[in-house]
Amino acid sequence: xxxxxxxxxxxxxxxxxxxxxxxxxxxxxxxxxxxxxxxxxxxxxxxxxxxxxxxxxxxxxxxxxxxxxxxxxxxxxxxxxxxxxxxxxxxxxxxxxxxxxxxxxxxxxxxxxxxxxxxxxxxxxxxxxxxxxxxxxxxxxxxxxxxxxxxxxxxxx
Amino acid sequence: xxxxxxxxxxxxxxxxxxxxxxxxxxxxxxxxxxxxxxxxxxxxxxxxxxxxxxxxxxxxxxxxxxxxxxxxxxxxxxxxxxxxxxxxxxxxxxxxxxxxxxxxxxxxxxxxxxxxxxxxxxxxxxxxxxxxxxxxxxxxxxxxxxxxxxxxxxxxxxxxxxxxxxxxxxxxxxxxxxxxxxxxxxxxxxxxxxxxxxxxxxxxxxxxxxxxxxxxxxxxxxxxxxxxxxxxxxxxxxxxxxxxxxxxxxxxxxxxxxxxxxxxxxxxxxxxxxxxxxxxxxxxx
Ligand SMILES: Cc1cc2nc3c(=O)[nH]c(=O)nc-3n(C[C@H](O)[C@H](O)[C@H](O)COP(=O)(O)OP(=O)(O)OC[C@H]3O[C@@H](n4cnc5c(N)ncnc54)[C@H](O)[C@@H]3O)c2cc1C
Ligand code: FES
Ligand code: FES
Numbered sequence: 305x306x307x308x309x310x311x312x313x314x315x316x317x318x319x320x321x322x323x324x325x326x327x328x329x330x331x332x333x334x335x336x337x338x339x340x341x342x343x344x345x346x347x348x349x350x351x352x353x354x355x356x357x358x359x360x361x362x363x364x365x366x367x368x369x370x371x372x373x374x375x376x377x378x379x380x381x382x383x384x385x386x387x388x389x390x391x392x393x394x395x396x397x398x399x400x401x402x403x404x405x406x407x408x409x410x411x412x413x414x415x416x417x418x419x420x421x422x423x424x425x426x427x428x429x430x431x432x433x434x435x436x437x438x439x440x441x442x443x444x445x446x447x448x449x450x451x452x453x454x455x456x457x458x459x460x461x
Numbered sequence: 462x463x464x465x466x467x468x469x470x471x472x473x474x475x476x477x478x479x480x481x482x483x484x485x486x487x488x489x490x491x492x493x494x495x496x497x498x499x500x501x502x503x504x505x506x507x508x509x510x511x512x513x514x515x516x517x518x519x520x521x522x523x524x525x526x527x528x529x530x531x532x533x534x535x536x537x538x539x540x541x542x543x544x545x546x547x548x549x550x551x552x553x554x555x556x557x558x559x560x561x562x563x564x565x566x567x568x569x570x571x572x573x574x575x576x577x578x579x580x581x582x583x584x585x586x587x588x589x590x591x592x593x594x595x596x597x598x599x600x601x602x603x604x605x606x607x608x609x610x611x612x613x614x615x616x617x618x619x620x621x622x623x624x625x626x627x628x629x630x631x632x633x634x635x636x637x638x639x640x641x642x643x644x645x646x647x648x649x650x651x652x653x654x655x656x657x658x659x660x661x662x663x664x665x666x667x668x669x670x671x672x673x674x675x676x677x678x679x680x681x682x683x684x685x686x687x688x689x690x691x692x693x694x695x696x697x698x699x700x701x702x703x704x705x706x707x708x709x710x711x712x713x714x715x716x717x718x719x720x721x722x723x724x725x726x727x728x729x730x731x732x733x734x735x736x737x738x739x740x741x742x743x744x745x746x
Contacts, residue, residue: 305469321466322466322467322468322469322513323463323464323465323466323467323503325463325464325500325504328463344462344463344504345462345500345501345504345505346497346500346501346565349562349564352564355567358542358567359563359564359567360564360567360568361497361564361565363500363504364496364497364500364501364568365496365500365568366469366493366496366500366513368469368515369493369496369515369517413562413563413564416563416564417563420563430646431646431647432562432563434562434645434646434647435561435562435563435564435565435647
């Protein structure tokens with residue numbers, strides 16, 4: 305089936321089987337391998353992307369369901385000039401990644417968190433990020449990174 | 462894993478959706494709503510439907526409508542996120558906050574949660590405690606089912622293969638309490654309790670202790686027979702609830718542990734029902 309959608313501001317058309325997940329369509333059909341797949345059934349959060357401005361698990365959406373949708377993946381976070389998004393910058397500064405496998409999903413979930421709660425407490429970050437699993441870093445540095453990004457983002461406005 | 466192959470259609474109306482279901486001979490068509498329970502089943506190949514009927518583009522099913530002073534109608538496609546955002550029903554707001562994570566609440570729907578009939582899920586428990594009425598459509602039928610009769614067992618509801626939920630009528634309780642215990646924020650509750658007073662009658666439903674939400678009839682009787690909700694009466698009702706359940710133990714918690722949780726969470730939900738205030742939330746930091 306043909307699906308027309310927009311990914312990181314650019315129009316895209318793909319031709320997929322109905323069973324193709326949005327995550328696989330991004331990776332295999334559009335070559336955007338920044339979206340990672342851990343569990344493929346909704347529990348690890350690695351595949352989290354924004355669909356029409358709201359976070360979704362890309363492994364729990366069919367590509368054919370994204371007809372007409374507007375997506376933001378980790379590849380779309382940095383600016384046109386390649387400047388890192390404040391969250392990405394903060395993740396590197398606070399050692400919030402080791403292998404980086406969970407990081408794309410962490411960043412998109414963190415973006416959603418800051419959209420809803422611009423000035424979160426540590427406790428809020430811990431509970432809001434509980435749907436994203438990291439197997440190496442430990443969650444303290446990830447929490448530090450999100451707190452620092454929240455500060456820099458709210459100071460800017 | 463990846464799902465096995467299936468055909469896919471987008472329904473334009475409830476009637477068209479149920480006709481698609483009816484037209485598939487071996488009853489192996491499935492509705493997909495939020496996909497937050499069905500997609501994992503497809504990925505694990507625990508479900509292998511031949512046809513998926515997507516209801517997400519049917520207009521008019523994503524609204525909450527006030528139908529009287531004391532009732533609202535909730536379209537089947539109303540997302541958990543929207544239940545968190547609405548203010549008509551504080552109980553539904555509170556319960557929906559406990560469902561999974563933000564990305565799950567973006568897509569998951571009330572109709573999907575009820576149809577999926579997970580015995581630990583929040584919305585079925587609230588449905589039973591408040592006495593929701595589920596509005597169901599088939600190819601040539603339309604009927605309503607009381608929440609109490611809707612749930613048959615684990616992941617089992619009383620819909621025919623060619624029926625779908627269109628909406629639910631949700632009474633707004635005068636007083637309510639909600640208490641849940643999870644090991645990690647966003648997990649399914651080990652035990653979840655909803656208590657709701659609708660038209661002067663209190664119902665208490667508990668999840669995580671059987672194959673569907675279980676009513677605490679003896680505790681309800683104690684509360685409903687008494688004029689005031691004293692601390693002593695609440696303790697008595699909580700103990701009666703604990704004595705009435707026979708949960709299975711698993712690696713998340715033993716049977717005794719769950720019984721202990723039932724007592725404490727029934728106590729908390731009744732205290733909240735009586736005072737309008739929840740016991741202070743756990744600090745996760
Ligand atoms: C990581 C994770 C954590 C979760 N945590 C929780 C939690 O803590 N608590 C909780 O309650 N849930 C939880 N869920 C499940 C979530 O709430 C689902 O949204 C819900 O169970 C199903 O709703 P859905 O709209 O996604 O349904 P779908 O997955 O689309 O469908 C589920 C079932 O219902 C049927 N169905 C859907 N709509 C209708 C309809 N209108 N008429 C008839 N049948 C229909 C489908 O055919 C299917 O069999 C979690 C899910 C994930 C992936
Ligand atoms: S790959 Fe989608 S949640 Fe794990
Ligand atoms: S950095 Fe390796 S899984 Fe998170």
